[in-house]
Amino acid sequence: MRRTRALRALTGAVLTGFALLAAAGTASADDPSASPGTGRDGDGAPAAAGTTFRLATQIRQGERAAAEGSAGDYFYWVFPADAGQRVTVTATVKLPESAGRQGTSRWRIDVHDGLRRRQACVHGSQTKAAPADAASVELSCTLRTVRAWAEPWSDAPLPGSYYVRLTVVDLPQRDLGLPVRAEIEATSVDAGGAHAVDGRLATPLVPLTVTGPERDDRDSSQQEQDEQQEQDEQQEQDEQQETAEAAGAPEDGWSSGWWTDRWLWTAAGGLLTAFTTAAGYSLARGPGRRPGAPPRA
Structure with a gap:
């Protein structure tokens, strides 16, 4: 009888321990700050940076991103910018x-556009x-106002993705590889209708930041596998394309269009001209x- 009770007590303790471990694992998985593989901190901001243009980390305007690295590394981020900003x-x-x-x-x-x-x-x-x-x-770097349209030969900034590259260009040889922390933020202000143009870009400059893997040629015996x-x-490539295009667009969509505050100034000018x-x-x-006065001689 005593042996049976002891065995039951031991079994209950083991089951309780497994339950506690499972609960702790679930809580750790649900906590975003406990999963460093996501590349984002507890506030949802990116906590990593890419090493090339194709691997640039997506960020939003007004979002402060950070990344750990070494002196001599290249840090890449990409964010969207629309016309008039x-x-x-x-x-x-x-x-x-x-x-x-x-x-x-x-x-x-350095800041590069979608091209x-x-x-x-x-x-x-x-x-x-x-x-x-x-x-x-x-x-810090303040760009020229993003234009809704420009000539093909012009290097004017256009709506689309903008890449940020941060790196060290000169340092002692012994300092290469020292740990550094980089923080970056992109903000914008509305330049107003004074910088508006009579045109619109057909497609924003939002190239794919991720491409699918290359496929090697196979023998005819492996045709089904190919x-x-x-x-x-x-x-996989279609899914990556949808993700890249969605991440490269502003939250409210691309607003390049015919409406600017110049229409208000035009209407005010018309009323002033009529008055x-x-x-x-x-x-x-x-x-x-x-009324009733005699006509003038």
Whole structure:
């Protein structure tokens, strides 16, 4: 009898322990901050950066992203920008302790459009040096106003994806590989109808940031396997294309169209012209004759 009770107690303890472990595992899986493989922190902001254009990390405007890396790495992010927006990209690089650094480092931030053309910065510190005792370095780049349409030969910024590349361009050889933390944020302001143009881009410059795997040629004996593999790759590529296009568009969609606040100024100008014309006509006609007054000689 005692042996049976002891066996039951031991079995109950083991089952309780398994239940607690399962509950802890479920809670850990549900907690976004407990799964580093997602590439996002507890607030949902990206916590990693790509290493090439094709692997750039998708971010949204107004979202502060961060990434851990080493001095000498390339950090890539991509975000959407629409017509009429004047975009400013700011980056902060937090450097390791000065005791482990040998000298001054120089950091640079570049912004490319969807065609991977480097866009000029009209304001901000695109390149900045960090002394050996500096704890961080801040960079910024303000682009020209995004246009709704431009000539093919022009390098004007157009609606679509914009890539941000952050890297160090000069540092002592011994400082290569030191751990750094990069934080980046893209914001924009509405430039207004003064920068509007009479045109619209047919398709935003949103190229695919991810491509499907390349398929190798096979022997004729593996034709069925080739067909199945091709179907799987095509399906995967379609899913990646939909994801990339959805991630590359603003949350409210592309707003490039015919409406700008220039229409308000045009209407106000028309009303002012009509009022001025009526006032000028009244002054040129002179005072009218009073009712019952005799006609002038």
